[in-house]
Amino acid sequence: MGNKIYIFDTTLRDGEQTPGVSLNIHEKLEIARQLQALGVDIIEAGFPIASKGDFEAVKAIAQNIRGPVITGLARAAKKDIDTAWEALKYAENPRIHTFIATSDIHMEHKLKMTPEEVLERARSMVGYAKSLCPNVEFSPEDGTRTRPEFLYKVLEAVIDAGADVLNIPDTVGYTTPGEYGAFIKGIKDNVPNIDKAIISVHCHNDLGLAVANSLAAIENGAQQIECAINGLGERAGNAALEEVVMAIKTRSNHFNCHTDIVTEQITRTSSLVSHLTGVQIQNNKAIVGSNAFAHESGIHQHGVLNCRETYEIMTPESVGLKKNLIVLGKHSGRHAFEQRLKELGYANLNSDKVNEAFVKFKDLADKKKSISDEDIEALVKQEVFQVPENYKIEHFQVSSGNNMVATAAVKIRYNDNSVDEASCGDGPVDATFKAIEKAVGIDVTLKDYFLKAIGSGKDALGEVTVKIEKDSKIFSAKGVSTDVVEASAKAFINAINKMHYYLYQSESSATHNNETLVRI
Template sequence: MTQVRIFDTTLRDGEQAPGFSMTPEAKLRMAKALAALKVDVIEAGFAAASPGDAQSIMEIAGTIEGPVICSLARAVRGDILASASALAPAPRKRLHLFLGTSPIHREAKLQMTRDQVLEAIRTSIAFGRDYFDDIEFSAEDAIRTEREFLAEALSLAAAEGATTLNVPDTVGYTTPEETYDLFRFLDGAVDRPKGMIFSTHCHDDLGMAVANSLAAVRAGAQQVECAVNGIGERAGNCALEDVVMALRTRGNLYNATTNVDTTKIMAASRTLSQITNTPPPRNKSIVGANAFAHESGIHQHGVLQNRETYEIMKPEDIGLSTEGIVLGKHSGRHALAARAKALGYMLEGEQLDETFAAFKIVADEVGTVDTARLVALLSEAQTHRPQDLWKLSKLDIRAPLSVSAWPVVRVELEHGERGRVTDIASAPGALDGAFAAVSQMIGVPARVDSLEMQYIAADPDQDAPDGQGASVLVEMTIEVDGEIFAGRARSRDILPCCVSAYIDAASNAQAVRDLREMNARKDQAA
């Protein structure tokens, strides 16, 4: 099989996109995640862009072991010197030179003729060779460059000492068919030493970055430039997780493999999401929250029999441990019975029919039926006694006048058996205080692991009694004794919605704890 190198540009092309800027500490943390992922090359930044970027590259170069550390540079001496200085501590380093070659770049941006572009390629690579043994040359906007001139430019770069030739679709314009045809043409038209490889760098403006990258691999490219979660300029870069898992899952088609440790994909994705405060969309392939989730009854039945009926890869392959079955209004009897059995409840015959009917009513009301709600439903089916869950009744926040003092939060909860319970807590933040008060009342000490909020304003033409008419959805995960539990809530206001989601997650943790204690007592009695 062909070994395809993974050139990660999360910290350069990804980071320079609006909304994805990272601090030096965050970039180093992400670089460590990429090294654990075992990518071949980490493009750590653009040394000449700013002193801060140069310092960040230098810190990564002196800390990270394993991957080649790379810096981007324009085809000018100042950029090359800045890259050489920033990469000095790296045991393995690469200079990534680029220069526009397409007519529109030559005329509108560079104001250079063909001959001037070729001369700049020649002199910059020759100068770079004084500082680097490993030089990658990118013909910016290669896809829109005249084929013969592109072949001439790449041949010159190879002759001057470039070791990797990158053919980027800088503006995300091409298609898989065109990509395959171009790389086949370049394979025969570019004069280069044996062993020199072609690289592909695709953008997602037309949604084809991954497909185009795979087409390049099929045509002979041996390096793919990509970014975690597909971040990057405009619509983003080829998503690392997509191209790596495509090559792994369809290795028989592409006859290619990578060195990536795929079990670290989810960890790298989450690290980036935490750093940038931007999680991938729920329906994002491989790393999205729904990538291995099933709510449809038909799908759930198949997955319960054999996961391969609806899953082409295992969640464990990307480092994800998940139940996969999401109970909601589309779920069927098989999924409900299986989940109930896992919780220690056997549902059969008439009891299953009655519980399923009640389950559908709850699912229509709340959407996703989580562990706490399901346990309450199952207990009610067995005891015929309503099982009440904790609900937020009142939230009172008193902010101090002094900036050094902590807010005091009073939370009032309501419970079917315990009635109305109130507690007060103080913390550096109002939400921290509210969460602490809830934990004290429910008896579940927890740490917030993640919090995602969607604030959706009403349509301007829609009448809203309060003048705003917004809807807030909060999805949260908390850590309790090393385990992760999820909660969600929908409300009109942000703070109560966050507290309600925390209550939901803590209730799920409490339900699981109670079930374990009940099963332990059963085992002892047996």
């Protein structure tokens, strides 16, 4: 199983610094409870001196959450540290996290302090924090751009002053995995009392390398990873907790370590944070994106259905999903389509019926971005379970507007013959129906017409139901399409096909169909 890696979650502190995000005390407490269920080791509850609201939120979390270490951030200043301790003192396991910048650029342009002053401030404030709280973490801000020799001196001094955890931040997300791994190794090799403290890392994602850098640090001796749910944080965000944790779990033999995260709670936690912060998760986001366990390509679908491991390196259940998602679209293959038919209760369809439904599905997939189960059921019921399709609509065109008479032109095929007709009507649907009647040469009475949407969105299917009357007999049929006029035309021609089958073809197989028709 290897060494344990401590997971330090900063969603409620650095994550809340995401532009546009502001959580109230109740929302922070709700997230903290979920982080507790997730099994994080440390919850960074906030920056107590930043605002009264932040102070009260950290205090409430300290009072209500048991199990994880609760920490609050403080600059290396007595007032910050006092305020942090005032909020944290109620915690079962409190930790003060204090920091000061150590890179030349920050010391000169932000702090206006000399390296000697920074060194003394870091040492003295860690000592002061330790006098209040039994657990202290220290961060040299902009650590990866700090001169290594100076950084070693600072880290040695703060360990002597009582620091239990040394966090090495890549504050601006500048480093690369190879550099960062070597940087952590340099600390282990050059800070003489490093064995008395835990090395932590806090990586930002400005170059998209936060998770990779964090994992490189683990390979070189880091024992704590600071991260945030969904990768929230300043600018491009932090290392995503879910990605770090699942990388360690999936490649445990490589990293030779483990975490105590209850990974089955990952999806729930991610969804909660997204909901409360209002930050949407991109579809292709690793682990928690809606496409993370989705397959649309026919090749991939076939492989996953036969053996999950062909295209999935972890199970959806391991992160709290019920199953993977076979997305049916224009890239899907027959195997996945047939599997979905079985799931929907159509296991007894013969091969010809499945093929027929699949052809209709592909036609629809060229028109819709995604196909819902309702779409598939409508196709099966309408396009497969029907009487012989004697009449077929080869082409239709409508013209309509508020200041013009609606007209429709259709081409109807019967056997090897086709007829073109056009007609006017009270609207595009009425005109289409009249043109179809003229083309087939049969007058019918429209008794009922009903339109409803299947699914949702602007590309939802329209399902039309029509009832026609001929010789005192009623025939009903449905038609589906993303175009309601086309759905109407399909329903009408399907009803005529039913009428033709039951009134004419069923009377005598010897009857010549051409003699039964007026026009075709």
